[in-house]
Amino acid sequence: MGKEEISTTKYLIHAQINANGIVEKPDVVGAIFGQTEGLLSNDLDLRELQKTGRIGRIKVNINSKAGRSKGEIVIPSSLDRVETAILAASLETINRVGPCEAYIQVNKVEDVRAVKRRKVVDRAKELYKNMMEEVTPESLKMIEEVKEAMRIHEITEFGNEKLPAGPNVVSSDAILVVEGRADVLNLLRYGVKNAVAVEGVSVPKSVAELTKKKTVTAFLDGDRGGDLILKELLQVGELDYVTRAPRGSEVEDLTKDEVMVALRDKIPVEQIYHDLGVKTEKVEKKTPDKIGLLKGILGDLEGSGNGEVLDDSLNIIKEVKVENLYQEINNLQNGAYAVVFDGVVSQRLIDVAKDKGLKYIVAVRMSEVVKKPNHIKVITR
DSSP: OOHHHHHHOOEEEEEEEEESSOOOHHHHHHHHHHHHTTTSOGGGOHHHHHHTTSBOOOEEEEEEETTEEEEEEEEEEOSOHHHHHHHHHHHTTOOEETTEEEEEEEEEEEEHHHHHHHHHHHHHHHHHHHHHHHHHHHHHHHHHHHHHHHHHHHOEEETTTTEEEOTTTTTOSEEEEESSHHHHHHHHHTTOOOEEEOOSSSOOHHHHHHTTTSEEEEEEOSSHHHHHHHHHHHHHSOOSEEEEOSTTOOGGGOOHHHHHHHHHTOEEHHHHHHHHTOOOOOOOOOOOOHHHHHHHHHHHHTTTTEEEEEOTTOOEEEEEEGGGHHHHHHTOOTTOOEEEESSEEOHHHHHHHHHTTOOEEEESEEOOOSOOOTTOEEEEO
16 A cells, blocks of 8 residues: 555455365456446446556465465555445356356445544543643642632731631631641641631630630641640630641641541530530620621621622632622522622512522612511621
């Protein structure tokens, strides 16, 4: 097969020949041309097709043994599928080769382009693997740098000690106390914006004071350092819940799923005291002004075109674009308490909020609302 044939060939007809006698390649080729002549229309005459290059040179590989011949025929075709199939079927009408009885059976019609496609896919996989091996570490580094920059942009400072904290520590009435800056950054990565770091084993005064006003969960590493900070927090602060990274792990290295599991499985501080054999009376903390806090969040959102869905501790469950707000509330699972957004409250929004059990809707203003359920409080600027 010449280079030109290879480039234009679409299909390869593979057939097997059996003959009762000794036959050679020219006999087989002659029989193919002779016995198909006139069988099909002039458009599919083998000699014409070969002259115009629409079928390639017929390859025959035949061997004789014990007075019988057996071999393979391969015919390259650049015809379309239907014409190639008809041509292949016509080979099976041949019943003699030279003086001998013969039988031809088509085994398959191979799509050359499919073979090429497989080669392309295999080669592409190989190239991609090489790219991943060579390029990915650098790409991942760049992606991580950008993500880190975004998280650092959100991080704030708290108190006189300028402690690393999420942007919602002041406005939220529930906070997480963690060990270091890297823990705050990792939690920001997963949308947890109410963490403050103690930055060391000694608990800063501003954090100790903050724990007396907020609902506090200590979220600490699963190592000796975490044990020491917990002991000091129990002495100088007022904790409500405690949760830990898995033993030997650090909060800064946890995946989103591990963070969510740890926060879900937090245990009341009374359980810790009970385990330590210490008797304690629950001190009622001053409840922050919830409406004031919600208005503060609205102030932060104004002009952004965004909204936030909050739980009953005013932690963010979901950040949404205002134009998608109705759909996002409609898709909410249980646990949503309030929605704050930079927009206008409509009757449609109130209806879906009622269905989802929300208690507060906080927005810039309210449109003509006909029916306002008793258990939903609408707050506007």
